[in-house]
Every structure is written in structure tokens, then in C-alpha cells.
Amino acid sequence: MLVTGGAGFLGHPLVCGLAALGEQVVSFDRLTRGSFPPSVTEIAGDITDGARLEHVLRTYAVTEVVHAAAVVGVTASVAGLPAAVNVNVDGAVALFEAVCRVGGVRRVVDLSSEETYGHFVRDPIREDDPALPVSPYGITKYAVERLGEYYADQHGLPYAAVRLCWVYGPGFPRRRLPHPWLQDAAGGLASRLARGGDQRIDFTYVDDAIDGILLVLNAERLGHRAYNVATGHAVGLRELAAEIAQLRPGWQVDLGDGPLEMAPGVAAARKGALDITRARALGYAPRVPLSEGLARILSGLEAGHPLTQGSHP
Numbered sequence: 001m002l003v004t005g006g007a008g009f010l011g012h013p014l015v016c017g018l019a020a021l022g023e024q025v026v027s028f029d030r031l032t033r034g035s036f037p038p039s040v041t042e043i044a045g046d047i048t049d050g051a052r053l054e055h056v057l058r059t060y061a062v063t064e065v066v067h068a069a070a071v072v073g074v075t076a077s078v079a080g081l082p083a084a085v086n087v088n089v090d091g092a093v094a095l096f097e098a099v100c101r102v103g104g105v106r107r108v109v110d111l112s113s114e115e116t117y118g119h120f121v122r123d124p125i126r127e128d129d130p131a132l133p134v135s136p137y138g139i140t141k142y143a144v145e146r147l148g149e150y151y152a153d154q155h156g157l158p159y160a161a162v163r164l165c166w167v168y169g170p171g172f173p174r175r176r177l178p179h180p181w182l183q184d185a186a187g188g189l190a191s192r193l194a195r196g197g198d199q200r201i202d203f204t205y206v207d208d209a210i211d212g213i214l215l216v217l218n219a220e221r222l223g224h225r226a227y228n229v230a231t232g233h234a235v236g237l238r239e240l241a242a243e244i245a246q247l248r249p250g251w252q253v254d255l256g257d258g259p260l261e262m263a264p265g266v267a268a269a270r271k272g273a274l275d276i277t278r279a280r281a282l283g284y285a286p287r288v289p290l291s292e293g294l295a296r297i298l299s300g301l302e303a304g305h306p307l308t309q310g311s312h313p
């Protein structure tokens with residue numbers, strides 16, 4: 001089992017979860033964590049290095065791949081568009097080529113995003129609804145999906161995309177809601193956000209995202225090439241604020257109307273819930289309600305747990 005991006009927010013719990021199930025897991029990431037169980041092989045490498053990936057696939061006789069290495073998020077993709085294209089698109093192609101050259105892999109699960117949809121044309125949105133991404137990040141993620149389908153059709157790549165949405169949880173490495181508000185609430189500070197009161201998001205707790213990824217990875221047969229993995233329910237940012245205020249009644253946010261601003265001058269796409277009917281048919285059932293996920297992170301922050309602090313403020 002190979003997890004690219006294994007040192008990341010989603011990659012790390014995936015690697016640890018798979019290792020706990022007795023899988024021989026190789027983590028391949030630009031960064032090393034040094035905090036995996038002893039059975040895990042941790043390799044430092046660049047996802048665009050196809051020769052290295054080929055060597056890893058052969059050496060460890062890899063039969064499954066979860067592809068999580070990426071430049072992640074609209075903000076990062078706006079700040080460094082060429083790097084996002086290089087890592088996300090060239091990196092995925094390097095991986096797909098290596099998998100096709102080596103053979104023996106039964107499934108490649110690509111962690112994709114609700115950003116592929118651009119402005120949602122429906123709420124909840126379905127996997128076969130139009131995908132017209134508007135952010136550089138969404139465009140790279142959609143390009144990877146289309147390339148994955150091309151490699152599947154032309155070269156037999158056993159490709160499946162899991163479209164995740166605003167996964168949150170301990171150790172989330174970016175300043176994206178709900179984390180900044182939770183950090184303020186845990187620190188006894190009020191929050192302020194100039195715009196975003198009209199934004200709706202299908203926030204997904206990390207444990208649920210991992211459950212869905214593993215179901216797509218392990219299903220004997222897949223009827224589709226893309227699966228939404230979220231909760232199936234969107235909340236507005238004012239509802240999110242109300243949930244946090246209920247957990248920590250002293251906390252307040254001054255929140256302006258309109259869509260959320262992801263980067264200076266870059267508004268978030270219009271979003272909503274993701275239809276999870278396909279994932280449900282594989283046995284997926286999200287287990288962590290928003291209030292519980294928020295409460296877990298708040299408790300971790302207040303206990304000073306290092307995993308809940310976020311590594312890139």
C-alpha cells in the first residue's frame with residue numbers, strides 16, 4: 001500500500017489507520033514526519049519524480065495507492081499557481097505513468113475536491129453534475145480527474161476519485177474555517193470576518209473522510225469513477241458560528257455578508273452539500289456531527305494538545 005502525501009493532514013491518519021489494520025504501508029511525501037508506527041516505511045521524495053515512484057512501486061510490490069500529495073487549497077493555488085499545476089497535475093501524471101509501467105496495482109484512489117464543481121449547479125450536488133472549476137486549485141484537481149479517466153480508458157489505470165469537502169480535524173495545517181474561529185474560541189478571543197455570511201459548506205470531520213476513502217479503496221468492485229465523500233448536509237457560516245457559540249457561550253464573531261473571500265479579491269465558489277448516495281451504497285455513513293467534531297477540536301486546543309494547534313498558522 002502506497003500513500004502519497006502520507007505526511008499530510010489526511011495522509012498521516014490514513015497511513016496510521018492502514019498500519020493498524022496490519023497493512024504494509026509506504027508513505028511517500030516531500031516531508032518526513034518520523035512519527036509513524038514502526039511497520040511503516042517513510043520515503044522522502046517528490047511526487048513529480050516518476051523514476052523514484054517507479055522504484056518504490058517495484059521495491060514494495062505495491063498493490064494499492066492513495067494519492068494525497070498535492071498543493072492544497074484555493075489560497076495556496078492562487079499564491080503559487082505554477083507550483084500548484086506542477087505538483088498537482090505533473091505529479092499525478094508521474095504517478096499514473098509509473099503505476100501503468102509497473103503494473104500489479106488493483107486500485108488508485110485520488111483525493112479530489114468539491115472545488116472541481118466550481119459554482120454548484122445543484123444542492124446537494126451529484127458526481128455527474130457539471131464540473132466547471134473556477135479556482136486554480138479546482139482546475140488542477142479536475143485536470144487530474146480527467147487525466148485519471150484517460151489513463152483508465154487507454155492504459156487500464158484502476159482509477160477512482162474521492163471528492164472531499166472542507167475536511168476539518170485535529171492538526172489541520174491551514175487557516176481555514178472552522179479552525180481560526182475554534183482557535184479564537186479556545187483562546188478566549190472574539191473573531192472577525194469581513195465577508196462570508198452567505199457561504200454554505202459541507203464540513204466533513206476527518207474520521208468520516210478517512211472512512212469514505214477506505215471504503216472506495218477496499219470495495220471489491222466500483223460502479224463509478226468518482227465518489228463524493230462528505231456529510232450530505234451543508235451549513236451556512238452563521239450556523240457554524242452558532243454551533244461554536246453554543247459550545248463556548250462567551251465567544252462571538254463579527255461576520256459580514258456575502259461569499260467567503262479565499263484570497264485577496266478571490267471569492268469562494270457558491271457551494272452547498274455533496275450528494276453522498278454513491279458512497280452510501282458502498283457502506284459509507286458519516287458518524288461525526290458538526291457539533292461533536294467542533295467540540296473534539298476545542299477540547300484538544302484547550303488541553304494544549306500539539307496535534308490541534310495547526311502547523312502553518
Ligand SMILES: NC(=O)c1ccc[n+]([C@@H]2O[C@H](COP(=O)([O-])OP(=O)(O)OC[C@H]3O[C@@H](n4cnc5c(N)ncnc54)[C@H](O)[C@@H]3O)[C@@H](O)[C@H]2O)c1
Nearest residue numbers: 005007008009010030046047069070111112113164166167
Ligand atoms: N483537507 C481537505 O479539506 C481536502 C478537501 C478536498 C480534497 N483534499 C485533497 O486531499 C489531499 C490531501 O490533502 P491534505 O488536507 O492532507 O493536505 P496536506 O497539505 O496536509 O497534505 C498534502 C501533502 O502533500 C505533500 N506534498 C506537497 N507537495 C509535494 C511534492 N511535490 N512531492 C511530494 N509530496 C508533496 C505535502 O508535504 C503534504 O504532506 C490533497 O490531494 C487535497 O487536494 C483535501
